[in-house]
Amino acid sequence: MNTVIAFVLIFGALVFFHELGHLLLAKRAGILCREFAIGFGPKILSFKKNETIYTIRLLPIGGFVRMAGEDPEMIEVKPGYHVGLLPGKDGKIEKIIINNKEKYPEARIVEVEKADLEHGMFITGFEEGEEEALQRFEISEHSFFIMDGQEVQIAPYNRQFASKTLGQRAAAIFAGPFMNFILAFVVLFFLGLFQGSPVDEPKLGELTKNGTAIHSGLKEGDVVESINGKTVSSWKDVVDIIRSSPDKELSFKINRSGKDLSVKVVPESFKAGDQTIGRIGAYNPVEKGFFTAVKYGATETFNVTKEIILGLGKLITGQFSIKMLSGPVGIYDVTDKVAQSGIENLFRWAAMLSINLGIVNLLPLPALDGGRLLFFAVEAVRGRPIDRQKEGMVHFIGFALLMLLMLVVTWNDIQRLFLLK
Structure with a gap:
């Protein structure tokens, strides 16, 4: 039940902030927004504020902002009526x-x-x-x-989406994915503010109670000068040596409160995927502070973004199989495992999912925000928009293909998690 709640809250927050970006920029441009919806299908909760109806729908698989002029008006007044x-x-x-x-x-x-x-x-x-x-x-x-x-x-024409300038329309569409990056930054910023921001120094941070580090006599705050005679200058150097030395005795030369000491440590072996690595139960040092947290949030957002883009590149080049993609079922399974490891990791996972949602939506594919931005780019080059019916047909076909991909990915998740166990 805790996993279900965590999954619903995380996914709901990602969709909410994504659609909120669309809503805010659309309203700023003067577009009439008829509905702000979280989910699809039948309404289970709705209320109206000002011009917009806010709804929560039954199927929690996305959301939308219904802007005037994007779809044909359902009510017409014709001669003779x-x-x-x-x-x-x-x-x-x-x-x-x-x-x-x-x-x-x-x-x-x-x-x-x-x-x-x-x-x-x-x-x-x-x-x-x-x-x-x-x-x-x-x-x-x-x-x-x-x-x-x-x-x-x-909706008079001046309140419709198509009446706005190319820049206003593009901003309203781009704002959705952009809000996902902002959300990720904010989550990581607060993690850095309250938990501390990791720093790349050869200094021991918090030690786990049952780790070999604390049992060997190491203490939090010890500065590692060398390991087995090899000088280390960063936390990465320390981790690399420990990971490559499972069940091997290491001689740590440390500085503790101005005194040089030598401590023998044997990293315990740990299975990480297909590899066996060493670990001693020590975290990297952290710093707390507003500006440090800002830097941490921005750096981590950039690093995760880069990793996801590189992963998408491997998918395109064939180095990454479609079977390795995950849909809602796979994400739920990972959320379950992450939730068991602690609230801090759950927030990090939420930030990564938010970035992933932002990047995927910016892909230049029909039915996605990136596909619409691509049409705007074509409009900018041509000097006039593409016929709305043709664009709508392209997006409809793209949406159908995306739904087919979702079914394939979900089936792969089910096989991986249930049928193949």
């Missing part, structure tokens, strides 16, 4: 009633002759009882359809 019109205090129409008009006796019933609810924001038509006089009704910029008793805000 009979609609009810309710004016606001300024005389402009604030509500257009599509059906069940009898529930609104104060509404003015109009047979539509022409409607422009994007650019001109008007309806012309004949009001009941005055069929001979064609009238023009101005529509408010903040108006609503009422259909089946539900209000749906009308």
Whole structure:
């Protein structure tokens, strides 16, 4: 149960901050955001604040921000329709009633002759009882359809995604993955702030209770000067020698409070994948401080990003098999193991997943944020956007292929974790 909670919280946080990036930049550009959703499928919780409906949906496999103009409007007003019109205090129409008009006796019933609810924001038509006089009704910029008793805000063209500049649209899309990098940095920053930031010095940090280091007489704070006569100048040097010497006696020359001492230590052997390495139960030294934590957060975010990109490069070149990819099932299994190793490692794992989500979404593949940014780049070169229907078809096909890949990866996870055990 703890693993389930940890998985849901981590995955939910990654999706939340990703979609929050889209939402904030879209709203800043003046785009009408109809819905901010975590998950897909049926709604299990929803509330409305200002113009946006915030929802949590049943399937926790992603999220979305529904921006006006990205999808065809579901409600249209065409010539010949009979609609009810309710004016606001300024005389402009604030509500257009599509059906069940009898529930609104104060509404003015109009047979539509022409409607422009994007650019001109008007309806012309004949009001009941005055069929001979064609009238023009101005529509408010903040108006609503009422259909089946539900209000749906009308989106003038200047509130739609496509009306914004190329830079504004690109920023709204890029903000999602960018927020994942920001989230990872913040998590790692706080780890560095409270746990301390590792420093590359040949100095012993905290010692484990049952490690060979503490049993051999080493103490936290000892400065390692040499091992078996080999001078060491960094924590990496110390680790490399220990890892390569399982069950072999090592002579540590240390400096403790200004005194030089010699200590014999035998690293215990430890199985790490296909290798047997040595360890003595000593952590590297740490420093605490605001600016040290900032540096640690930025450095670790960069290093993890680099490693993931190199891994993707191996996948493209064939050095990395698709069978080694993990989907939700595999991620859940790793989360279970990491959760058992401590809260600190769980936060590090969350930061790595956040970076991974950001990088994957920036890949120039249809249906991903990177695919949309690629279309924007083409638009910048051409000087005009690609036909929306063609772009939509490309994204639809890309989404279908991604779902197929997800099924393959999930099946591989199930085989690896259950069927092959």
